Amino acid sequence: MNFSIKKRISSPLAKIVLAFTALFLMISSSSARTFVFTAIPDQDETQLQKRFGKVAAYLEKELAVEVKYIPVKSYTSAVSAFRNDQVQLAWFGGLSGVQARRLVPNSMAIAQGVEDQFFKSYIIAHHTTKLDRNNGLTKEMAGMSFTFGSKGSTSGRLMPEFYLREHFKESPNEVFKSVGFSGDHSRTIALVQSGAYQLGAVNFKVWERELAAGKIDSSKVSIIWETPNYPDYQWTIRGDVDAKWGEGFSQKVQNALLNIKDPEILNSFPRKGFVPASNHDYQPILDTAKSIGIID
Known part of the structure; x- marks a missing residue:
């Protein structure tokens, strides 16, 4: 009986069947x-x-x-x-x-x-700063508190920091009284709106979405500057x-x-x-x- 089984398995047809079975199992594993x-x-x-x-x-x-x-x-x-x-x-x-x-x-x-x-970032300000779009990046910003988003964010840190450095010829830590990292754009807006930070950098798309959702009080926080476009x-x-x-x-x-x-x-x-x-x-x-x- 054992000899018969071995003989059948060793036949060319059986080997082909076994090969296709193995291939099927491999494909099934990949698709799973x-x-x-x-x-x-x-x-x-x-x-x-x-x-x-x-x-x-x-x-x-x-x-x-x-x-x-x-x-x-x-x-x-x-x-x-x-x-x-x-x-x-x-x-x-x-x-x-x-x-x-x-x-x-x-x-x-x-x-x-x-x-x-064609992405861009906004610099936003709490109303008590008295800053608006007419001011742009102004020397009055120096000495205020500023929050970026995440440290690894393009729109919440990299590009805003680049343009701030270019304008003020100093690092943000040298320009502002204190510099924070909120972690995300929604939190940046909330922190500036509450007055916890006077200034912040935010992704324009998140700003637009939160504004449309009624989460932004324009009497408390507003856009004062926007970056040139960049890929994001x-x-x-x-x-x-x-x-x-x-x-x-x-x-x-x-x-x-x-x-x-x-x-x-x-x-x-x-x-x-x-x-x-x-x-x-x-x-x-x-x-x-x-x-x-x-x-x-």
Whole structure:
């Protein structure tokens, strides 16, 4: 009986069957792998869960694999999760995207919002400063308290700091009485509106969204200056996803992102839509980060 079994298994047909079975199991294992993404925590967690839960459901349908969104606590942890392959795709800001791609070989920026090609930051002020848009970046700001967003934020720290340094010819710590880091744009607005800080730097998109939602009291806080345009947020994907999910998978992800048409998903960003992006688009961010010593 045992001889008969061995004979059947060793037959050419049986070997072919076994080979196809192994291949099927390998493909099944690959298709069962969960594709995970994250996003920099640029506003409160409730809004992030709402936004990216919809994105996960959309991508799962388009890619025909299980897709999961996981939140992170900081910009640094978003970059670390990408580096350690805990996530394979991330919605980064300009600076965090540059940092992540430098750490993971062959990773690529694949899509950005239409507005992210021409992004900008606002400098906002509490009403007691008596500053407004007519003042711009003025010497009266010196000696006041100032808060950035996250230390790793493009729109909440990197670009505002660059222009402040360019204008005042000194670092923010030398210009202002005190300098803080709120952690996210929503908190920056709240801190300046409350008077905890006299001045702050904020992402223009978060400002517009919070203003539309009635969360900003214009009698207490207002915009006094805005930066020139620069490239910012983008979707970045690891360079090894095709090896894990099959040839052309990264292209499928890019196509899915570019084809988001659902107004509910787009409005939650908010973006009019997504367009192709490349690593080269963010060279100005890398150059700026180097110029002020954030990146070596």
